Structure formats: structure tokens, C-alpha cells
Amino acid sequence: MQIGTSGHTVIIGAGVIGAAIGQSLVSRGQSVTVVERGLIAAKPGASGASAALLEPLAGAHPELRDTAQRALARLPGLCRDLLADTGIDPQWSRPGSMVLASRERDATWLRTFRMPMFHEIGEPVEWLTGHQARVIEPAIGSHVVGALRIPSTQSVHAPGYVRALIADVTRRGGVVLAETVVTGFRRDGLTVRAVVTSVGEILCDRVVIACGAWSGQVASLLGNDVPAVPISPQRGQILAIAPTGGAPRVSHVLHGAGGYAVPKPNGTVLVGATHDNVGFDQSLTPEGFRFLGTLAHDLVPGIADEPVRHVWAGFRPIWEGSGPPPVGPLPGTENVIIAAGHGAIGLTVSAGVGEVVADLVTGR
Ligand SMILES: Cc1cc2nc3c(=O)[nH]c(=O)nc-3n(C[C@H](O)[C@H](O)[C@H](O)COP(=O)(O)OP(=O)(O)OC[C@H]3O[C@@H](n4cnc5c(N)ncnc54)[C@H](O)[C@@H]3O)c2cc1C
Structure with missing residues (x-):
């Protein structure tokens, strides 16, 4: 070469x-x-x-x-x-992120195994109780028992x-x-x-x-x-919620329920995404909407009734x-x-x- x-x-x-x-x-x-x-x-x-x-x-x-x-x-x-x-x-922004645990055994796993992985690369993280997490992020559900907070998470x-x-x-x-x-x-x-x-x-x-x-x-x-x-394509369907005035504000990237919610500076919150192995079919599907709706309901119930502004899809490049x-x-x-x-x-x-x-x- x-x-x-x-x-x-x-x-x-x-x-x-x-x-x-x-x-x-x-x-x-x-x-x-x-x-x-x-x-x-x-x-x-x-x-x-x-x-x-x-x-x-x-x-x-x-x-x-x-x-x-x-x-x-x-x-x-x-x-x-x-x-x-x-x-x-x-x-560019640095919203930080939280990995939410909805069961005690998930919380134990995050504290025992996940936290040390961040320490190993010099990334400060902190553990929040469910109550502390809800004070910071009122849009999350009452079932959250704890959260791993990663302050350095960025977004563009x-x-x-x-x-x-x-x-x-x-x-x-x-x-x-x-x-x-x-x-x-x-x-x-x-x-x-x-x-x-x-x-x-x-x-x-x-x-x-x-x-x-x-x-x-x-x-x-x-x-x-x-x-x-x-390398093969994997379709990801994702939606943007545009919360109205009275809705709780999402300020961190939130992980949980098999997906994430990502707040953007324009006030929208992206909720995604599906992992569809369907080749180069870029359709938006009822099954995708069902997944995204359930995800929004489980991860950010406080904004799950707010208007959806946009739904779209793209192809992740998957290395096989x-x-x-x-x-x-x-x-x-x-x-x-x-x-x-x-x-x-x-x-x-x-x-x-x-x-x-x-x-x-x-x-x-
Ligand atoms: C819904 C969704 C959410 C995601 N969220 C995140 C996230 O939060 N954080 C994160 O890090 N990653 C995320 N990803 C993954 C990330 O988007 C991809 O890993 C990344 O964009 C891949 O970039 P790329 O340049 O390799 O591919 P692409 O962005 O697909 O670019 C490849 C380009 O090659 C061009 N091309 C193809 N064939 C030709 C040709 N013959 N001639 C000329 N041009 C050609 C295409 O038109 C295309 O523009 C997400 C992906 C999806 C789908």
C-alpha cells in the first residue's frame, strides 16, 4: 500500500x-x-x-x-x-445525558458495571436517585428508580x-x-x-x-x-416532538426503554430510533410509528401527548x-x-x- x-x-x-x-x-x-x-x-x-x-x-x-x-x-x-x-x-451544545433505570436490577448493573467503564476513560459520571432524576427531568416517569448521569455528552x-x-x-x-x-x-x-x-x-x-x-x-x-x-443498511425511523408551552422541558439526552430522547436547541425533542433490517427500503411504517410512540410513552411520558413535528428515516451503515x-x-x-x-x-x-x-x- x-x-x-x-x-x-x-x-x-x-x-x-x-x-x-x-x-x-x-x-x-x-x-x-x-x-x-x-x-x-x-x-x-x-x-x-x-x-x-x-x-x-x-x-x-x-x-x-x-x-x-x-x-x-x-x-x-x-x-x-x-x-x-x-x-x-x-x-453545538453539551446537554449531558442520563441512562435511566426502571428496575432495581438495572440500577445495580449500571452502578456496578457501567460507571467503572466511564471512570476508566477519565469521564466523570454521577449516580442520581429516581427522585433526583425527576427533579432535573420532570418529563420522565415515576417508574424510574435511578439514573447514571454523564455530564460530558454533546449534541449538534x-x-x-x-x-x-x-x-x-x-x-x-x-x-x-x-x-x-x-x-x-x-x-x-x-x-x-x-x-x-x-x-x-x-x-x-x-x-x-x-x-x-x-x-x-x-x-x-x-x-x-x-x-x-x-457493510449493510439498517433503517432507523425517528421522530421530532415539538412540546408546547406548558409541557415539561427536557434538558438532558435520555436513554432508556430501548431508545433515546435528544433535546435540541430549537426546543424539539428527537425520539428514536428503530433498527429495521429491510435493505434500502426507506419507507416510514405503522410498526415504526408504534415503536416510536411506545418509546416516547415509556421514556418521556411528560411530553408523549405533545405534537409530532416530523418523522423521517435514514440508513445506518452496519459493519458486518x-x-x-x-x-x-x-x-x-x-x-x-x-x-x-x-x-x-x-x-x-x-x-x-x-x-x-x-x-x-x-x-x-
Ligand atoms: C435515525 C438515526 C439516528 C442516528 N443517531 C445517531 C446519534 O445520535 N449519534 C451518532 O453518533 N450517530 C447516529 N446515527 C448514525 C450516524 O448517522 C451514521 O453512523 C453516520 O451518519 C454515517 O455517516 P456516513 O458518512 O458514513 O454515511 P452517510 O451519511 O450515509 O453518507 C454516505 C454518503 O455517500 C453517498 N453516496 C453513496 N453512493 C454514492 C456514489 N455512488 N457516488 C457518490 N456518493 C455516494 C450518499 O449519498 C451519502 O450521502 C444515527 C443514524 C440514524 C439513521
Whole structure:
């Protein structure tokens, strides 16, 4: 593998992973073209659909956990700079989160096993009784017996964050081609010389495949001699509640009842999400509505009767291989990097994945 440290990088996919990689590369003076099939941050790409809660990955695979910590450390300053430099607001905030326990045995498990995982990575957490949790979050139910509070949990507005990253790529001299489909590659042995798109060929010194759930399809365009990339789509349906004046305010990200509630600065609360293994079917379904309604009722009963503003779906990229999702050289090629398959945590790790790929390209 000769990734090389000079020349032009073509990034395929402008979801949060491709956008973050592009931003990290142009920040280091690299020449970049980002090619995106749709509009920036459009659904059903996962990034435009994301709840964008960004929590330390305590207990995860060490590589993933460390990439997340790198991302989370970078995010406040990055979002501040993106707003100042591009005028697009990623709506960064640090609401903190609570993992709610509705049974004593869940509370015991959280205190005995989950809390030490956060301590291990230096993340302060605290235990709240059910009463203390309800004082802070009056929208939760009377059945909650305790809560693990993680003060460092962050949040952004996913489409705004992606658009700001992409705007920064162009501001720093990168090229972004939206509504441009990658249809193939021109190869010279194991080396890709050009990316073939719906508007013509783009010469390149290296390629980054960051196509989320479509990464396996795009990698297969390299040819049969490149091993298959086992990434599959998983549909996530999610809704936004817009509480009216009299409803209790949700201020923390809340986990429980098989899902989460994520408060946003505009006052909405996102409740999600389903995990539907139905291929690339982007339908919203009655079964999805049932799941989301039950989740809202169990997790935030205080706002479960408030108006639903919006329901949508996107495709999480699920890595079916062993180990953490791939971020690095694609086997069977000389100058292709893959960065995909981050499932339900792609927003969380994105700013770290950008730096990992930029380290690889710049030889740091
Ligand atoms: C409902 C839901 C809620 C979520 N909540 C969270 C959360 O709270 N926190 C968190 O960290 N993560 C969350 N996730 C996961 C996160 O959204 C994903 O892991 C992340 O967005 C993946 O980013 P990506 O760039 O790899 O993929 P995508 O965002 O899917 O981007 C891939 C891009 O590649 C483009 N593409 C595909 N084929 C081609 C081609 N041939 N040519 C050009 N372009 C192409 C697509 O159009 C797409 O824009 C959530 C996901 C969903 C669905």
C-alpha cells in the first residue's frame, strides 16, 4: 500500500464521515475533491437523519473508543470555528445525558458495571436517585428508580454540522461536487488513477470511500479482485416532538426503554430510533410509528401527548466484518482508503475519523 503524502484525494460520499475527512485534509493543506451523489446532508443518507447525540464510547473497542475521545475533545472548538468561518451553525451544545433505570436490577448493573467503564476513560459520571432524576427531568416517569448521569455528552444539529464541514472544505480551496454519482474507477493494476463519475473522470492520487451504507456497492465498482466490503443498511425511523408551552422541558439526552430522547436547541425533542433490517427500503411504517410512540410513552411520558413535528428515516451503515469499522487502507488496492460502517455512532466519531485519515494521508 502506497497511500502517499502528496497529490490529490478524491473522497466519495459527503455524509459526516466524508465531510469530516475532507475538512481535516484541507485544514492540512491537502488538495481534495468530494463527490456526493445527492444534495449535502440529504436523507436517506444516515448523517442527515441522525439524532446527533455524541457520547463517550465507554466500554467500546479501544480503537473506536479512542477515536471518539479524539472527536469529542475536538468538537467544541471545531464547531465554534465552523460557525465563525462559514456562517453555518452546527448548533453545538453539551446537554449531558442520563441512562435511566426502571428496575432495581438495572440500577445495580449500571452502578456496578457501567460507571467503572466511564471512570476508566477519565469521564466523570454521577449516580442520581429516581427522585433526583425527576427533579432535573420532570418529563420522565415515576417508574424510574435511578439514573447514571454523564455530564460530558454533546449534541449538534446533524445536517448543519455536515453542511458547515463541507462549506469549510470549499472555503479552504477544496472542490465539492454534489448531485454527482460515482459510477466506476479507472485502474492501473492495484492503483486507481481516476474516479469515473456522472460528469466525467476525476484524476486522483488516492481515493477515500466514505459512502456509508452504500460503501460495499461503491467498493465493488473497483472490480472482482478487490475483496467484498461487508457493510449493510439498517433503517432507523425517528421522530421530532415539538412540546408546547406548558409541557415539561427536557434538558438532558435520555436513554432508556430501548431508545433515546435528544433535546435540541430549537426546543424539539428527537425520539428514536428503530433498527429495521429491510435493505434500502426507506419507507416510514405503522410498526415504526408504534415503536416510536411506545418509546416516547415509556421514556418521556411528560411530553408523549405533545405534537409530532416530523418523522423521517435514514440508513445506518452496519459493519458486518470482525473488529471495529474499517478506517484505513482497503485490502487489494494500493491507494484506496475506506472509512465506513460506523452504525449508530458515526456522528460521535466523525471528527476523530477525519483526523485519523488525515494522519494516514499526511504521514503523521
Ligand atoms: C435515525 C438515526 C439516528 C442516528 N443517531 C445517531 C446519534 O445520535 N449519534 C451518532 O453518533 N450517530 C447516529 N446515527 C448514525 C450516524 O448517522 C451514521 O453512523 C453516520 O451518519 C454515517 O455517516 P456516513 O458518512 O458514513 O454515511 P452517510 O451519511 O450515509 O453518507 C454516505 C454518503 O455517500 C453517498 N453516496 C453513496 N453512493 C454514492 C456514489 N455512488 N457516488 C457518490 N456518493 C455516494 C450518499 O449519498 C451519502 O450521502 C444515527 C443514524 C440514524 C439513521
